[in-house]
Amino acid sequence: MHSLAERGVPLEERPKTNISGLSDWDAARIFLEVVRCGSFRSAAERLSLSINAVRRRIDDFERQTGTTLFTRDVHGTHLTDEGALVVSAVERMEAATFDVLRASDSMANALSxxxxxxxxxxxxxxxxxxxxxxxxxxxxxxxxxxxxxxxxxxxxxxxxxxxxxxxxxxxxxxxxxxxxxxxxxxxxxxxxxxxxxxxxxxxxxxxxxxxxxxxxxxxxxxxxxxxxxxxxxxxxxxxxxxxxxxxxxxxxxxxxxxxxxxxxxxxxxxxxxxxxxxxxxxxxxxxxxxxxxxxxxxxxxxxxxxxxxxxxxxxxxxxxxxxxxxxxxxxxxxxxxxxxxxxxxxxxx
Structure with missing residues (x-):
């Protein structure tokens, strides 16, 4: 799904999602948790945060990326096409973070x-x-x-x-x-x-x-x-x-x-x-x-x-x-x- 303002607009003509200046990994992590849990409430429970805190961090994250990541209706929260692109990028960030941690652990254990x-x-x-x-x-x-x-x-x-x-x-x-x-x-x-x-x-x-x-x-x-x-x-x-x-x-x-x-x-x-x-x-x-x-x-x-x-x-x-x-x-x-x-x-x- 995508926002109402962008319906009917070809994807290549929509505003570009910008994550090159992303500096808040914590907000990105919360965004990823909302995607995986399927709702703000479930993500808030999993992260031990209030729903309002999760929503504020997602709003901050949308401002950082310059795009709408979710649409909300009576049926729940839905990821936009742009949001799907951000998910892919954030998952790569997450994997890279794990690689760094594993490398750090390896160096600490090997002490070479x-x-x-x-x-x-x-x-x-x-x-x-x-x-x-x-x-x-x-x-x-x-x-x-x-x-x-x-x-x-x-x-x-x-x-x-x-x-x-x-x-x-x-x-x-x-x-x-x-x-x-x-x-x-x-x-x-x-x-x-x-x-x-x-x-x-x-x-x-x-x-x-x-x-x-x-x-x-x-x-x-x-x-x-x-x-x-x-x-x-x-x-x-x-x-x-x-x-x-x-x-x-x-x-x-x-x-x-x-x-x-x-x-x-x-x-x-x-x-x-x-x-x-x-x-x-x-x-x-x-x-x-x-x-x-x-x-x-x-x-x-x-x-x-x-x-x-x-x-x-x-x-x-x-x-x-x-x-x-x-x-x-x-x-x-x-x-x-x-x-x-x-x-x-x-x-x-």
Missing amino acids: GEVRVAVTEGLGTFWLAPRLVEFQQAYPKILVDLHCAMRSADVSRHEADVAIHLSRPSALDIKLVRLGRMHLMFWASEKYIAKHGAPRSAAELIKHRLVLQFADQLAAKESFESFFPGVSERDLLVMKTNVSSANYWAVANGAGIGVFPSYAIALGGKLIPLEVELNRPLDIWLSYHPGSGRIPRVRHMIDWLIEAFNPARFPWFKEEFVHPHEFKDSYMGEPLTQLFGGFSTEEQR
């Missing part, structure tokens, strides 16, 4: 795709990389792009999906989570101590050989000068590197005394913590862009990283300093050697 994680080189090499096996076993379809570098990635510029820093990022339009605290100490190998002895104070330390990491030249220089005021680098340093892994293994092989986090006792190089107070805690921060945080695979990575630095589980990330010799008393998880890449810290038998 790539997640870019930027982290400082030491934490990435010694702490995250060995433990990411857990994440990949739980989410085998997610590709983790782990970028280890001393320069912090800027998630506000989408340089990474998630980033871990050793200083609080200054960007305003990002989400921040304080993960824990890293406590730095002086360390030396058994070989070095056997040959040169173990210093017990800063005054004794300046008589020894140091191997230090200078990834950020300015920050490293300031730290050196604050701990050794008036002392030249040339008087103390026998080696400096730009990456923590090279720094660590140089110290582990007896090149000199180095500075590492308190968890260095578990890294496999048989290092011994020195009783020289350093008092250099570093807060560990996680940052991500708000938009990235709504992507399921990124959200799962964020949650996993927060747990990976949980101070309640891992005492070396606690607010207060826990001496490495106390780890066995305060840490109740799996063996430390399994957390840090599987290196054995015990004598081979």
Whole structure:
């Protein structure tokens, strides 16, 4: 059926039905329900709306489409020819909506795709990389792009999906989570101590050989000068590197005394913590862009990283300093050697 004003007018000459500017999917859904139920009353009952509310939404929908969708008489509600065209279009919209929802569910369930994680080189090499096996076993379809570098990635510029820093990022339009605290100490190998002895104070330390990491030249220089005021680098340093892994293994092989986090006792190089107070805690921060945080695979990575630095589980990330010799008393998880890449810290038998 069609409206009285259009009877006898060829369909191609009638005003065109316009749904290109349709913005109210809710009204379209109500229109479809009226068509399927055959009456305003039945549709209202099915939608838990009043009849007047349904009629108002249909009137709104007719204004949006620019055409009469129904005619009403004593026998009920009848769809016009133009209304039939709109039904077809709205059903396609409905099907497309279901496709989007199914795709969304599929993506959420599959959790596939790539997640870019930027982290400082030491934490990435010694702490995250060995433990990411857990994440990949739980989410085998997610590709983790782990970028280890001393320069912090800027998630506000989408340089990474998630980033871990050793200083609080200054960007305003990002989400921040304080993960824990890293406590730095002086360390030396058994070989070095056997040959040169173990210093017990800063005054004794300046008589020894140091191997230090200078990834950020300015920050490293300031730290050196604050701990050794008036002392030249040339008087103390026998080696400096730009990456923590090279720094660590140089110290582990007896090149000199180095500075590492308190968890260095578990890294496999048989290092011994020195009783020289350093008092250099570093807060560990996680940052991500708000938009990235709504992507399921990124959200799962964020949650996993927060747990990976949980101070309640891992005492070396606690607010207060826990001496490495106390780890066995305060840490109740799996063996430390399994957390840090599987290196054995015990004598081979």
